[in-house]
Amino acid sequence: MCKIHVPEYRDLPINPDAPKGSAWGLFDKDGKRDVFGTLNFITPEAVVAAKEEIQTGESVVLPLHLPYVPCGGDIRIKTEHKIFKKNFGMYCLDDELRFNTQSSSQWDGLLHFAHQTRQEYYNGVKYEDVAVTRTDLTLGIQALSERGGIVARGILLDFVRYAERKGIEYSAVTNYAISLEQLKEIIEEEKVTIRQGDILIVRSGLSKWIRASTPENGDPWVGNKHIGVNPTAELLEWIWNNNFAAVAGDAVAFEACPAPDGSFMKLHEACLPGWGMPIGELLDLEALSELAVKNKRWSFFVTVCPLNVEGGVASLANTLAIF
Template sequence: MSNPFPLYKNLPIRHDAPAGSCWGVFDKNGVRDVYGTLNFITPEILVAAKQEIQTGESVVLKYPISHEAPIERSQTFDCLHSLPLDQPSEPCPGRQPLKHTIHARAHGMFCADDEIHVNTQASSQWDGLLHYANQSREEYYNGVKYADAVESRTDQSLGIHAISERGGIAGRGILLDFVRYGERHGIKYDVFASYPITLEQISGMIAEENLDVRQGDILIVRTGLSRAIRASDPRIQGLWDRGAHIGVDPTPELIEWLWDRNLAAIASDAVAFECIPASDKSFMRLHEACLAGFGMSIGELFDLEALAAVAEKNNRWSFFLTVCPLNVQGGVATIANTMAIF
């Protein structure tokens, strides 16, 4: 069956849309789309993704709020972890760290309540479509204006609640393990530097893992940063001050590849998924292309160590994956709430 979606080279289809954007591709019956590339996950593709459940190993989010609490691991199930909500210990400048308060003897009884104040751009997270706009046009995906969505709050259509109301995200996930690939090919790199993972290397990982990339897949790239965070590498202090981060190199060819493979979403253990700065010294090109151009959510700072271990044990790099976002009206992002099942 031929692909019903336009190739990247034929975007945009709307004369008033920015170059390379898919604005209008998913609109139906005059209704402006708010789901972006999640439209690639059709009911038929979701049903087919259940074939990824073969060994019954559930990869769930079960880390504690505080890294000081004990971490219990099931002997039967392995985990695709979120980082604890207070990690990295230094949040990005301008963002507040986690605040967790326990209320003892709540309601005059021997019970407890707690309050959690968390910024959704800390720890493992999914960027929603209100996170990053087209900078020159001050517009989000499908032409939603920054002024309306953020400043006056008169248009909340792209809020994170839309994904929740859609039923969350469920489909086939694929893991590209750059740590393993680098070790096999003698590639030396620093997870605390601006190392660009190239499209050629991505293609190499796909070939070596014997993966076929399908419409609606959720692409996850492991860089090894979560391993360093988990190991309490002292270089995590000052992570943000360096302004240099490992990630996928957001070349025009890479961005074209993401769209033409009809991916539903992308994620990584890296700070921003994309390398900062990019190899050509550009900044946040992929965020603008994916979030504002495609309506493609970006997952960041996932802890992928256990997922990689399960994938390597089974020699299988695809799995069933679900995301249950926070249902916050007009919200910008969500803590991870992500689970994989092999």
Template structure:
């Protein structure tokens, strides 16, 4: 049974007329910390599991935590692992140190706010987060850990679609993937988009990244500003995301074209306006191959973020189940 769409129309935004553009503040109450994850209701999860899990095939969507080695983009700290023996016993422990956005990640709601207005989802401020006495855990990603991101995932394989059409694509240049292109991908795949889906876009970033030398990656890291292809900043894209999805992400480092080509960034509206999780650097190569093999680009998605009160982001710990 399809989930009933119980949201205002895109044209009704902003809901809080005293807040920033396109906001949906107050839709789920004044203290809500789940945003569009409220769309992932228990009936939706149950019906999705019944419809999508057919073979039990499971596909990992997480890039290794150390995939970027010591060269992450955006100046983020690299993953470091220390394994040590607890002498004299034959016992090992390990310590991991890493930036939560140096590999596959969900951006949480305290990651990116409205830049001009300087507020996060629901009007939370930097002072609320960092306050003199240590602030609070408000909008921390640990709030998502209670139920996780679980529901119907859909892959739009833009990379395969544009390759078949002979279209050029440069992952390290600012280029906007349009709504019309994403809809064309879905149509060619025969993929029906349903309300409450989790959208994953295979842009081709991983394919291009994996073909680069260390020297080239280091050179690209030095560019200012960094440039990445991603979904376009537009009213049409915002409406497409708002009207359909509980969360959205892909294999690219910024999800949206970077730097933004508008006076706003999608990150502002999605995270601070709607509370919509943004996924970045997901490894979608094995998923794309399985989708192509079975001729189906929808699946049961389970993602359990780390239970860190006040956390900004988290590895997705995600599986696609067919």
């Protein structure tokens, strides 16, 4: 498979006016500013190769109604579903949904999180032009639909089963930080080979906790401490140098918050405004992990069909994994 050759992380940025470690300008072509970021790693050849992951025809779709309490519930509503009966005098139903795109399984688009110091998004798009004047919507979630959605090979790193094998005790509703060393050991144990354009998915155990919760005890956000990967400089370098197209997991932010060094959203700032890399969050990975164990294979064909909303910030997951 033909690879796209890009600089190593240590050689970024290529634009001297760009933030440290960013990929601004790297994927620009014919004088046109790029809006797809690391999705450029998913070439047509990579998609054709990914179809080889479809072997048993089994698939899983991620649900929308959980968790019972949305993260940031003071500003993010819980999904509401309303049914309209006997429409137009006939036995016919319509329904309406009201939701916040960050309240359940979802994908962060490139307008979700800006570089906090510079107040700029991927490739230098100004926060002011997006949030205030709305004069530059090129990085909106509609760009993913214009590209044909996300169609790629996914790999699942199952930290839950790894922890069980190793006797690691932890809580999925704390800021337990999954280390790069642990991720590498899982890859070795699962015998997964990383390819350019893969979607990296990490199962932390939060979706297992959410699945076991009830409306009465289903608030995983008490204390504002969230499980996820440890966003060290080494981890960021590893993600970029492996040319992942996107990262995702069942955690609320993919990265541990706060991180062991006390920081917040270091990985978000590297991925979204730095590289143009989408982040999947709160994905329900329980059925996916069962299929992986059944098939003894932790790679699969995956599609993401985002909401086609011009200038949209994020999207419901609409994610399908096929074995």
